[in-house]
Amino acid sequence: MDTRRALRILATVLGTAGLLISGCSSDSSTSASPSAPSVPAALAPYYAQHLKWRDCGVEGFQCTTMKAPLDYAKPDGSDIELAVSRTKATGPGKRIGSLLVNPGGPGGSAVGYLQSYAAIGYPAQVRARYDMVAIDPRGVARSEPVECLTGPQMDAYTQVDQTPDDATEVNRLSDAYKEFASGCERRSGEILPHVSTVETARDMDMLRALLGDEKLHYVGASYGTYLGATYAELFPARVGRLVLDGAMDPSLPAVEANRDQTAGFETAFKSFAADCVKKADCPLGTTSTADAATRLKQFFAGLDARPIPSGASRELTESLATMGVVAAMYDESAWPQLRDALTGAEKGDGSGLLALADSYYEREPNGTYANLMFANTAVNCLDLPPAFADANAAAQALTGFEKASPVFGRTFTWAALNCAHWPVRPTGTPHRIEAKGADPILVVGTTRDPATPYKWAESLAGQLSSGTLLTYRGDGHTAYGRGSDCIDSAINTYLLDGTPPAKGKMCS
Incomplete structure (x- = not known):
């Protein structure tokens, strides 16, 4: 992302x-x-x-x-x-x-x-x-x-851990961004x-x-x-x-725009949570928005350790679950769907959150993807210099991003690393x-x-x-x-x- x-x-x-x-x-x-x-x-x-x-x-x-x-x-x-x-x-x-x-x-x-x-x-x-x-x-x-990855390659890319806990996981995420960029250059180098x-x-x-x-x-x-x-x-x-x-x-600049948007999703989540906790069946509890945020973070951490089944060939990972929640933040009419998806996930069924993540990535049921995410990265990485030059710079920015959003801060920090390995120099400022x-x-x-x-x-x-x-x-x-x-x-x-x-x- x-x-x-x-x-x-x-x-x-x-x-x-x-x-x-x-x-x-x-x-x-x-x-x-x-x-x-x-x-x-x-x-x-x-x-x-x-x-x-x-x-x-x-x-x-x-x-x-x-x-x-x-x-x-x-x-x-x-x-x-x-x-x-x-x-x-x-x-x-x-x-x-x-x-x-x-x-x-x-x-x-x-x-x-x-x-x-x-x-x-x-x-x-x-x-x-x-x-x-x-x-x-x-x-x-x-x-x-612009074309970059095949459907199976994109499935693997969307499941890479975007909240790395150690150097091995940081390297794995950086390698995923490099492979994505290489795929774009190989398949669409003339237009990039x-x-x-x-x-x-x-x-x-x-x-x-x-x-x-x-x-x-x-x-x-x-x-x-x-x-x-x-x-x-x-x-x-x-x-x-x-x-x-x-x-x-x-x-x-890109880093400031990313951090602002991180705060924007936190604001949207608080609005969703305030609505959710008023309902007796809220999967994030019925006490407070702060408690709802804590429970969602705990849910993400649990998936990081052990993904859950989705009824399909892909399990629901922390990365996919996060994107599912993010997708529902765009429109409050999706909040009931998100509540149902979180309730299902608590019972071990990840299909609802996976469907929301698939809508975000424009993945079709047959495993193919629209070129949305390929074009998205190609345009963004050309329009502005990258938010972070390398993984060390991203790691140093974590505190600021987590302050902007305790729920999404880590994910959004590491997501902003994706232009660091882009094969074309930015033309905009x-x-x-x-x-x-x-x-x-x-x-x-x-x-x-x-x-x-x-x-x-x-x-x-x-x-x-x-x-x-x-x-x-x-x-x-x-x-x-x-x-x-x-x-x-x-x-x-x-x-x-x-x-x-x-x-x-x-x-x-």
Whole structure:
């Protein structure tokens, strides 16, 4: 696991994202917008290409591909082919343009998210006036995906002990990260240097032009907020209506971002525990959140010594159980499932927690994995220098991480070691993003968000010269479309007429 991962966990998305696109047949084409001639001459052929839209076998959706330079520094070299899908505005009302959506990750399939959720889950009044569009980022899902490990290799990787107790276990974990990195280099070495967020943002601008839009309208969740903010930094004059929901803070170095997220999951666990202990059948007791945390730590320690059966070929290890609990922290609607899973595990049945861990890793029942975790690591390790240069640095940081989260601190510390052995040097650095000259940008933060702590939304809104912060007082990761009429109304108004909410607006 990489704790910088900020994927919006939605069962409807994760369960179907890999099953939605089939064969396509010819339908129509779209040409570049009038703004295309303003691009550098070397990129003009890319901005002048025609999108040939086709029926892609999913009712109401069209598919196409677009070409982009593999290396923007050498656009006369190799190309990369990127998958795009859309569903047209339904009406009534005047069409505003295209609305790009991205669910986060990095590594989440935007095409899968569009087809399984956004095109039906977004409010009808928004879908009426926008063509809903998604592009799988380079290296993700249908866009020349990064590949690293086979299914059996990935099974072994996810079971490696992430709370090493001695030098032997530390070396075993470091070796696992090295093997993962070597697998990525061996299978995807050509694309690994070219999956950065900056390059994906440039791809988005190309798509904007090819769709015929003068400005980019966009809703990005979680990591998608970093992608949207990066776009605004590169192309402030082309910013339309940008919603950045579950915001990341681009100014943080990797170690600080990891530690902040560790604290975020602790906050989310305390919220879950406070709810759980009120119930007579809470598997973590009925006394206090502190006692619940102690019992969960004891449960993890027991699995470290002796994994339990799951009814499958894999036992439930401490690492898998931890990821199962982490997965349920993304959405409070998963809390009943987590209670059931913990109750089952207490009785020696690890299947419930294993299922939650599998959803986190996007493991299919047949033992194959989506490329989520491969792309996730590839993008993160390219975007920022590693949190830790080696295992000694990670060990020295343990105290700070455990202070941030007594429950998850050790796991998240060692998880942050994964970029130390990455075969490609990082191209990005932490920095503030101001995007001077951009139209108003709406930043959304949730006060008890585990994966993107609320203070990140406060920071990003403060950095952006035209940023406005919208706050949701509540649990879970991201806020739009999760049950708050106040949040949804404010965002819908912004998307439909460009008016952001009043500064300091709070919703619950």
